[in-house]
Amino acid sequence: MLRERYINLIVLALLLVVPAHAYVTGEPFTVTLATRAVIFALAGVGLNLALGQGGLVSFGHAAYFGVGGYVMGILASHAQNYEPILQVPFLIEGTNAMPVIWLVAIVMSALLALLVGALSLRTSGVYFIMVTLAFGQMLYYFTISWPAYGGEDGLSIYVRNQFPGLNTLDPIQFYGICFVLLCAALFLVDRINKSPFGLALNGAHQNEERVQTVGINVYRVRLVAFVISGAITGLAGALFADLNRFVSPTMFSWQISGEIMIFIILGGVGRLFGPVLGAALYILLEHFLGGLSEYWFIYLGAILLGVVLFAKGGIIGKLAKREVSHDG
Template sequence: MTRERLFNALLLAGLVLVPLAAQAADEPFTITLATRAVILALAAVGLNIALGLGGLVSLGHAAFFGIGGYAMGILASHAQSYAPLAEWPILIEGTKSMPVIWLVAILASGLAALVIGALSLRTSGVYFIMITLAFGQMFFFFTISWAAYGGEDGLSIYVRNGFPGLNTLAPLPFYGLCLVLLCAALWLFDRLAKSPFGLALGAARQVPARVAAVGLDPTRLRLVAFVISGAITGLAGALFADLNRFVSPAMLSWQMSGEIMVLVILGGVGRLFGPVAGAVVYVTLEHLLGGITEFWHIFLGLILLGIVLFARGGIVGLVAGRGGGHD
């Protein structure tokens, strides 16, 4: 077993054991922190498909994160006893079922990724970065003006949505659901990276002209990766909104896009467990240093600077003792 695989196994074991220990010690807040880390890791896994496998530097992934969140908020608000949408008599059937909400979030964010990707991939380099940022800001300002669903104040959901056979109001069962979905996303990333599609996508990232020469369309490969990436990030957004029982335009801000990208870079771009390591470190620093100073991002910046300068493979690459991408 390589050092990277051993590190991945230990990290996964920690994600299982720490919440169980917190439950035994009656510390639900620790479980909530772990849930936040797992959900952010899921969003980062989504971005890692576009960035790590496809080489697509997107600053608009918060749009998919927010679309997933609003998919949850809108469906759940229509299922609640009160009616927050007097201005919008839309015929939407509300639901409090997590599987249905997840499906809607995946489809909505995947469709948005298809449209945004089809337009953005007409460009490359810094132009691609800026156009994805522009699309993200368009969605952000739209939600601010969407008064029917809270506008700038956001939308509160007073009771967490349900999953058949589980008490999702308890911290541990909901954490378990999020962890299972994260593991499924990691499995998908691993399968994609090792599949013919993943190999072709990697080749399109490195030498697009050669991929086109053998009859493959590099743009189509990138678009498929971008859609899958957006769909997974949208699922994470739905879970994040359910965790907080609140959705707001802040989920679609460019700062959120930057935060998701930081998780990938911190853990290791293209690494299987890179987003997980990045999310765990980020949430831990936020909790420990956030109580000391509101300027805790300074320390995060120093760590990120060190990673970029001396550990191009991120935390996982540093542990593995080599740079590069997916193993």
């Protein structure tokens, strides 16, 4: 446990030092890369709660990522065009205030996760994987065929949204916002993992019958975890849209679901900092391998295959040399 804690601290320290150094030496591009890594990490932290702790292999988390993105896109585009979203029966206006957008993104993706989770959790195992994948794909096709918000072309937002007291267009300040949110999500997930609820969730992962016999409603525990998981990933989607100032149906694509899973498996399934390390590593690979060869996905595929076949427990698993612990 000690070793894993040290690794986590080193990862956190690097996430603070590297962008700060890049900012001081005048490399805003590196800050943007780091921001991408932190946002992807946040999406991964969300999925890790369902996948790592709960053993719920959701292959459709792009749905929540995309809903978060489109919440930002829709609210900000209405604010930018001064058109209210809804006039009857009551007035709803667009907004460019980040805290409001985050809140709406969290609520909307949680609602979607509630719906998808309630249906998919009736199944298990390989059915669950396919069903979550299919629901993600359903939203992808829906956004493509619904023309109101750009359809296939997506939606551009010209100015980054505002946060009271900060200049969000300054890369390092926007990075700071994302970093703080990631830390908040890590803290929340850590508390959940150590709570009776988290122990029940993990217990159901290891032995469903036993947890049921103790009198815990496994379906409900899993559904709540799935909803929280979707909400965190939705928040990441809103940030990602703000980083690019652009949303498109690709945010819903099954490749995004796969990538979020890759972050977790690279770092270590079920480990608090697994997705953080995995996302950072993914961004580094994308940057350096992408610079080496146009066909860098071949190398990524080979690395992923190697990790799955030979390095159980991911990078943190290899470094910490200990199974995931649940006692904290």
